[in-house]
Amino acid sequence: MDDGRRRGRGVRLLALFIAAIVGFTGFLCYRGELPRWPFADDATTASLVGPSLPPLDVDLVSRVAEPALVNITAGIRPYGLGAAGSGIVLTADGEVLTSHHVIKGADSVTVSDVGTGVTYTATVAGYDSSADIALLDLHGADGLPTAHIGSSVPLHLGDDVLAIGNAGGTGSPTAVGGPITNLDSAIVARNSADLSRKSLHGMIEVAAAVAAGQSGGALVDRYGAVIGVVTAASGDLQKALGKGPNGYAVPIDTAMNVVRQIRSGTPTDTVHIGPTATLGILTSDARPTGARVDVAIYGLPAYSAGVADGETITALDDRPITDSQMLKAALNAHRPDDVVRLEVSDADGGRRTVNVTLTVGPPN
Structure with missing residues (x-):
């Protein structure tokens, strides 16, 4: 009798083990189809x-x-x-x-x-x-x-x-x-x-x-x-x-x-964070250093402040400007309506300082 009961329990345990394996395999199959x-x-x-x-x-x-x-x-x-x-x-x-x-x-x-x-x-x-x-x-x-x-x-x-x-x-x-x-x-x-x-x-x-x-x-x-x-x-x-x-x-x-x-x-x-601040100029790299103003766009801040075509920007707020990319980097930290101080040189070597109030412009 005891042997029969033990065999019965063994069969039930084996059945439960097989059922658990089948169930686990089912989840594996479904998991393969889920993201x-x-x-x-x-x-x-x-x-x-x-x-x-x-x-x-x-x-x-x-x-x-x-x-x-x-x-x-x-x-x-x-x-x-x-x-x-x-x-x-x-x-x-x-x-x-x-x-x-x-x-x-x-x-x-x-x-x-x-x-x-x-x-x-x-x-x-x-x-x-x-x-x-x-x-x-x-x-x-x-x-x-x-x-x-x-x-x-x-x-x-x-x-x-x-x-x-x-x-x-x-x-x-x-x-x-x-x-x-x-x-x-x-x-x-x-x-x-x-x-x-x-x-x-x-x-x-x-x-x-x-x-x-x-x-x-x-x-x-x-x-x-x-x-x-x-x-x-x-x-x-x-x-x-x-x-x-x-x-x-x-x-x-x-x-x-x-x-x-x-x-x-x-x-x-x-x-750059938020609205873009612009001087309203088109620039290229100057030689030997600086950002050359190719065009100061009529009616925009640099033009209104008296910056002229052909002049070179050599510093912005005392930060040296060695090329056009550095000028863009310096402007990245500013927002529209900020006032910046430009150091500008002309073709004859004359230098001057110009204050310019930035305006909102399209993303650079």
Whole structure:
């Protein structure tokens, strides 16, 4: 009898053990179909994810990421020119991450929600032109879907990623995918709006046909987590040399460092906070030193204060100015209505000091 009871208990225990194994296996199967967000503190586990995984599911990942994307239109007066780009929603009340070159020179910025089509006016909270990152605040926004922010630290060459944005300015997000081909790429990017060029470093390079309008959009991993901000596409020369198509993105960790600096309200030599303060001049590097005033724009502060074309700015508030970039860096710390003291020299070597009241201008 005792043996029979023991056998019965053994059978029941075996059945419970088998049931537990079956149940655990069921959860593992379901877990494989659920999004898993590899945040920065998950870098050890995420670093094990690599080319051995199945191909990225473009449709599934797009459905996860697209609700947190917006379309951006930047208007430039007086010619009615503008630029179309994309943005990534960081907060439900309307903080939007985008590329600086999307809003560069804009007098007005409007943002439309991809999912609802609702349009918002936006102000530029701050930007870092050297990193090509800007942060916008949407007026009256509430309850917006927000992006899942991942980390660019655990990425590997060959990882499949997806670039999503407003390609061609059509208003509908376009997704293009491909493997990562470089994690520290250096490029010279050309702004199609004003034809200016900028050197960018530390870019994520992706073998994907990124298009104009996707700038400021999201580079996402296979789980839909944002791991970069789309910045540039390969140029015609690269394509002609058989090196394209490629897309480039600012690593999300770099972008979020800029965002945190902007949120702190403390400007740096590269990070500008709030409305842009301008002298109203166009400059170039002077020789041997200084920022040469190529044009003092009529009616704007420098012109009104008597600064003339061809003069050279050598200091701002006693800070030496050795080139145009240093002048921009010095102005980064200022706001409209600040009064700055310029040391100016003319072609004959004459020197003088000019006080100029800055005015609001488009993002540099």
